[in-house]
Amino acid sequence: MTTPSPPNPTGPFSLARLAVMRSLAVASPHPGAAFAARRRRLHPSAADSADWWLCRDSISQRCWRCEKTRDRSFGSSLRVSHLPGTLHRDVSKNLLTPTAAVSVEEAEATADLPKGDMWSVHKFGGTCMGTSQRIQNVADIVLRDLSERKLVVVSAMSKVTDMMYNLVNKAQSRDDSYITALDEVFEKHMEAAKDLLAGEDLARFLSQLHADISNLKAMLRAIYIAGHATESFSDFVVGHGELWSAQMLSYAIKKSGTPCSWMDTREVLVVNPSGSNQVDPDYLESEKRLEQWFVRHPAETIIATGFIASTPDNIPTTLKRDGSDFSAAIIGSLVKARQVTIWTDVDGVFSADPRKVSEAVILSTLSYQEAWEMSYFGANVLHPRTIIPVMKYNIPIVIRNIFNTSAPGTMICQQPANENGDLDACVKAFATIDKLALVNVEGTGMAGVPGTASAIFGTVKDVGANVIMISQASSEHSICFAVPEKEVASVSAALHARFREALAAGRLSKVEVIHNCSILAAVGLRMASTPGVSATLFDALAKANINVRAISQGCSEYNITVVLKQEDCVRALRAAHSRFFLSKTTLAVGIVGPGLIGRTLLNQLKDQAAVLKENLNIDLRVMGITGSRTMVLSDIGIDLTQWKGKLQTEAETADLDKFVHHLSENHFFPNRVLVDCTADTSVASHYYDWLKKGIHVITPNKKANSGPLDRYLKLRTLQRASYTHYFYEATVGAGLPIISTLRGLLETGDKILRIEGIFSGTLSYIFNNFEGARTFSDVVAEAKEAGYTEPDPRDDLSGTDVARKVIILARESGLRLELSDIPVRSLVPEALRSCASADEYMQKLPSFDQDWASERNDAEAAGEVLRYVGVVDVINKKGQVELRRYKRDHPFAQLSGSDNIIAFTTSRYKEQPLIVRGPGAGAEVTAGGVFSDILRLASYLGAPS
Numbered sequence: 001m002t003t004p005s006p007p008n009p010t011g012p013f014s015l016a017r018l019a020v021m022r023s024l025a026v027a028s029p030h031p032g033a034a035f036a037a038r039r040r041r042l043h044p045s046a047a048d049s050a051d052w053w054l055c056r057d058s059i060s061q062r063c064w065r066c067e068k069t070r071d072r073s074f075g076s077s078l079r080v081s082h083l084p085g086t087l088h089r090d091v092s093k094n095l096l097t098p099t100a101a102v103s104v105e106e107a108e109a110t111a112d113l114p115k116g117d118m119w120s121v122h123k124f125g126g127t128c129m130g131t132s133q134r135i136q137n138v139a140d141i142v143l144r145d146l147s148e149r150k151l152v153v154v155s156a157m158s159k160v161t162d163m164m165y166n167l168v169n170k171a172q173s174r175d176d177s178y179i180t181a182l183d184e185v186f187e188k189h190m191e192a193a194k195d196l197l198a199g200e201d202l203a204r205f206l207s208q209l210h211a212d213i214s215n216l217k218a219m220l221r222a223i224y225i226a227g228h229a230t231e232s233f234s235d236f237v238v239g240h241g242e243l244w245s246a247q248m249l250s251y252a253i254k255k256s257g258t259p260c261s262w263m264d265t266r267e268v269l270v271v272n273p274s275g276s277n278q279v280d281p282d283y284l285e286s287e288k289r290l291e292q293w294f295v296r297h298p299a300e301t302i303i304a305t306g307f308i309a310s311t312p313d314n315i316p317t318t319l320k321r322d323g324s325d326f327s328a329a330i331i332g333s334l335v336k337a338r339q340v341t342i343w344t345d346v347d348g349v350f351s352a353d354p355r356k357v358s359e360a361v362i363l364s365t366l367s368y369q370e371a372w373e374m375s376y377f378g379a380n381v382l383h384p385r386t387i388i389p390v391m392k393y394n395i396p397i398v399i400r401n402i403f404n405t406s407a408p409g410t411m412i413c414q415q416p417a418n419e420n421g422d423l424d425a426c427v428k429a430f431a432t433i434d435k436l437a438l439v440n441v442e443g444t445g446m447a448g449v450p451g452t453a454s455a456i457f458g459t460v461k462d463v464g465a466n467v468i469m470i471s472q473a474s475s476e477h478s479i480c481f482a483v484p485e486k487e488v489a490s491v492s493a494a495l496h497a498r499f500r501e502a503l504a505a506g507r508l509s510k511v512e513v514i515h516n517c518s519i520l521a522a523v524g525l526r527m528a529s530t531p532g533v534s535a536t537l538f539d540a541l542a543k544a545n546i547n548v549r550a551i552s553q554g555c556s557e558y559n560i561t562v563v564l565k566q567e568d569c570v571r572a573l574r575a576a577h578s579r580f581f582l583s584k585t586t587l588a589v590g591i592v593g594p595g596l597i598g599r600t601l602l603n604q605l606k607d608q609a610a611v612l613k614e615n616l617n618i619d620l621r622v623m624g625i626t627g628s629r630t631m632v633l634s635d636i637g638i639d640l641t642q643w644k645g646k647l648q649t650e651a652e653t654a655d656l657d658k659f660v661h662h663l664s665e666n667h668f669f670p671n672r673v674l675v676d677c678t679a680d681t682s683v684a685s686h687y688y689d690w691l692k693k694g695i696h697v698i699t700p701n702k703k704a705n706s707g708p709l710d711r712y713l714k715l716r717t718l719q720r721a722s723y724t725h726y727f728y729e730a731t732v733g734a735g736l737p738i739i740s741t742l743r744g745l746l747e748t749g750d751k752i753l754r755i756e757g758i759f760s761g762t763l764s765y766i767f768n769n770f771e772g773a774r775t776f777s778d779v780v781a782e783a784k785e786a787g788y789t790e791p792d793p794r795d796d797l798s799g800t801d802v803a804r805k806v807i808i809l810a811r812e813s814g815l816r817l818e819l820s821d822i823p824v825r826s827l828v829p830e831a832l833r834s835c836a837s838a839d840e841y842m843q844k845l846p847s848f849d850q851d852w853a854s855e856r857n858d859a860e861a862a863g864e865v866l867r868y869v870g871v872v873d874v875i876n877k878k879g880q881v882e883l884r885r886y887k888r889d890h891p892f893a894q895l896s897g898s899d900n901i902i903a904f905t906t907s908r909y910k911e912q913p914l915i916v917r918g919p920g921a922g923a924e925v926t927a928g929g930v931f932s933d934i935l936r937l938a939s940y941l942g943a944p945s
């Protein structure tokens with residue numbers, strides 16, 4: 001076997017071909033010295049297969065051919081040549097195997113190329129190059145990239161470009177201080193270099209810096225004398241920032257022993273001015289010059305100046321705005337880079353401006369078109385022109401944070417994988433543009449008249465205004481378009497002048513300007529093929545009460561654009577963002593009354609929130625907690641491990657209106673619910689307004705449903721007519737499924753005949769335990785202590801609490817009863833009814849123990865027990881609450897603890913009633929009942945079951 005001779009280094013290899021050949025790890029037709037140098041570094045195992053150039057994986061440093069790891073004794077790279085065929089990578093073994101010779105075109109199409117041998121392009125902006133430490137940090141990042149070839153594009157140190165423009169401005173306005181300003185530029189770079197470099201490298205850099213500064217001084221002097229700087233003079237001066245930063249970085253990398261060259265991109269990149277402060281790269285000429293540059297500079301790590309380039313006549317110029325990103329993209333496309341990484345100071349591209357939407361998330365991927373749209377609509381992603389060069393070759397751009405290298409960043413590539421394939425995933429991001437005006441040209445004379453649009457936009461063009469979006473009514477009676485506010489006056493004047501006759505003749509009815517507008521754009525590649533996206537967007541805007549002035553969606557459907565009042569824009573952005581980015585079942589929760597039940601509920605929420613989020617995608621955020629004296633509010637959700645402390649230390653004076661406003665005005669969250677855990681009638685009186693505002697209501701408080709009948713009916717009518725939910729399972733039997741059982745019977749057509757049972761946990765507990773030597777007052781105190789009683793236990797002992805439950809069930813069954821319609825036997829002695837407080841009542845209660853003992857003894861003597869029962873007699877349309885005696889073998893006599901027992905006699909359950917039994921009071925079971933109402937709400941809102 002003979003070693004094939006290397007290809008003719010001066011042969012006509014295009015850079016595309018060059019890159020592909022490199023990427024295949026074939027002996028690269030890299031011209032000249034670089035090729036010869038590699039040729040010498042033969043891997044020993046190549047002796048019996050000398051036609052191989054070994055290559056190594058840039059990450060594992062393992063040879064793909066023989067799987068040996070890097071061997072220092074053979075230099076930094078292990079290669080043998082294999083020509084003219086190419087290599088195929090066996091991905092499973094990470095091995096390269098020879099294949100028949102293929103054309104470059106075929107090779108280009110090969111998907112599984114070994115990435116290690118391709119160019120990795122990085123771009124570091126001014127912030128990344130801000131100080132000597134930061135430049136060192138950049139050097140470290142470059143050294144950590146194990147790619148075979150690295151091309152690093154750098155901007156000037158931060159603020160230097162401005163300083164350089166300032167020099168030119170000063171000189172041309174004959175301001176002598178340009179000399180001291182130039183000294184500052186010198187000092188800045190000298191200080192940075194002294195920090196960063198030493199010895200010969202430092203001396204070389206400083207000598208170059210001196211030479212450059214004295215050239216600049218001469219040039220600025222010429223500008224000063226002429227009182228004018230041409231664009232190329234200015235570009236020449238300004239580009240020095242990049243020249244110096246590239247040299248400093250290149251020396252900093254060399255310090256570590258890694259060979260590194262720096263590239264003055266004016267020698268390589270050729271661009272033609274294309275008007276309006278833009279340039280078009282000449283790719284063919286640039287490619288040719290780059291090849292020649294490679295011949296002269298064999299290093300595998302190259303630091304290139306961003307921003308600067310040359311005209312075809314070798315006049316220095318710049319790439320204008322965002323020039324360094326553009327340089328990186330152009331160079332990336334010339335070398336067919338594996339990837340272009342743009343290093344900046346954010347973790348990636350956000351789904352919306354994080355200053356406006358705190359819930360904005362970093363997007364892991366974006367398509368080129370999406371990034372393009374985002375940039376167009378004002379998101380600070382990448383200038384659209386940066387995307388064009390890399391897009392042609394499917395080269396991904398990755399945006400990464402230099403200050404947080406652990407963040408993976410955002411990859412902008414051809415067709416990102418669809419993360420979850422649902423409606424929400426097809427809207428990737430939202431962007432806004434403020435300070436716009438809408439121009440509306442309207443009139444019957446426009447319909448069917450060819451050339452109207454051309455006349456309108458021709459006029460707009462003539463005044464040099466930038467049209468940001470256009471919308472035309474299908475009847476052709478009007479065209480409206482958005483332009484920057486600062487350009488609208490001249491647009492309007494020009495249109496009035498242009499259409500003076502048409503306006504006078506009535507063919508056009510108006511040229512109207514609507515000031516103070518903003519654009520909200522929803523961007524996403526898959527909107528095109530997903531029904532319902534615009535419905536969801538407009539629904540979110542409607543729910544946030546936002547009026548849309550104009551709408552536009554092109555047939556590419558990469559974006560839906562709406563024009564709104566500027567003052568509504570942030571609210572609109574938040575509402576739209578939350579609708580697409582938060583779980584559909586994100587619930588903003590307000591807790592009123594963190595007493596026994598309220599705080600138990602908060603604890604249960606704390607323990608279960610993560611599980612709900614993970615398993616059911618239900619995102620519960622407690623946005624506020626209010627007691628009767630203080631309240632605490634949050635915009636994103638209170639940390640439930642801290643709420644008690646916050647209610648003491650960070651609280652403000654309770655104000656229910658403000659509390660409700662806080663919840664209802666928060667447009668981050670699509671759903672809002674107030675949970676009333678008080679026993680307060682005045683809080684309950686607000687439910688109607690809350691429901692009307694679209695806030696769902698959940699409560700264990702019986703006051704609303706057992707209050708005045710007309711109010712109750714009004715509340716239920718409103719709730720039934722709206723899509724707002726009102727749940728109150730815990731008002732009867734605490735967590736026991738009483739209301740839901742009754743609803744289930746009614747909704748399936750069963751007829752309720754009678755509901756009868758022990759509805760009071762407190763009274764159940766008292767009579768279950770009032771035995772032997774125990775006193776009545778002791779047992780009442782125990783029930784209170786156990787958390788079964790109402791805040792005032794007289795509400796239980798008076799029978800009022802049971803009467804309320806009877807009323808709630810009676811009304812639920814269709815009876816129109818008032819609380820006063822229920823005869824109740826009160827167990828509160830006449831003398832204690834006027835006690836000022838529950839405590840006073842509890843203190844005085846023992847004096848009635850004797851009376852209670854004798855009533856119980858009488859019952860016992862007859863083989864009976866006392867039980868306090870409630871009855872809903874649907875047939876006779878009445879309710880009843882009384883203390884009754886039951887034989888010891890009666891089911892009501894078998895209860896224990898705070899058990900409730902409720903028997904439903906219905907048309908279907910006539911012989912044997914349907915019975916629900918279990919603990920009907922207590923903090924955990926009651927809070928659990930409230931919690932399950934919250935989850936019921938979430939499932940009504942679309943949570944998975």
Ligand SMILES: NC(=O)C1=CN([C@@H]2O[C@H](COP(=O)(O)OP(=O)(O)OC[C@H]3O[C@@H](n4cnc5c(N)ncnc54)[C@H](O)[C@@H]3O)[C@@H](O)[C@H]2O)C=CC1
Pocket residue numbers: 592593594595596597598626627628629677678679680682683700701702730731734761787788789790791920921922923926
């Ligand atoms: N304890 C139980 O087993 C059951 C209780 N319930 C009901 O649960 C509700 C709460 O009961 P508990 O927690 O035991 O009472 P609680 O007295 O321990 O708690 C009520 C809380 O509401 C606060 N509050 C009162 N008025 C307020 C207002 N206007 N604004 C804000 N906060 C106010 C109080 O300061 C207190 O923190 C009551 O309606 C009760 O009928 C329902 C079923 C069972």
Ligand SMILES: N[C@@H](CC=O)C(=O)O
Pocket residue numbers: 730731732733734759760761762763788789790796801920921922
């Ligand atoms: N105090 C009530 C609590 C539940 O509504 C009871 O004892 O049943």
Ligand code: NA
Pocket residue numbers: 729730731732733734735736737738739929
């Ligand atoms: Na219940």
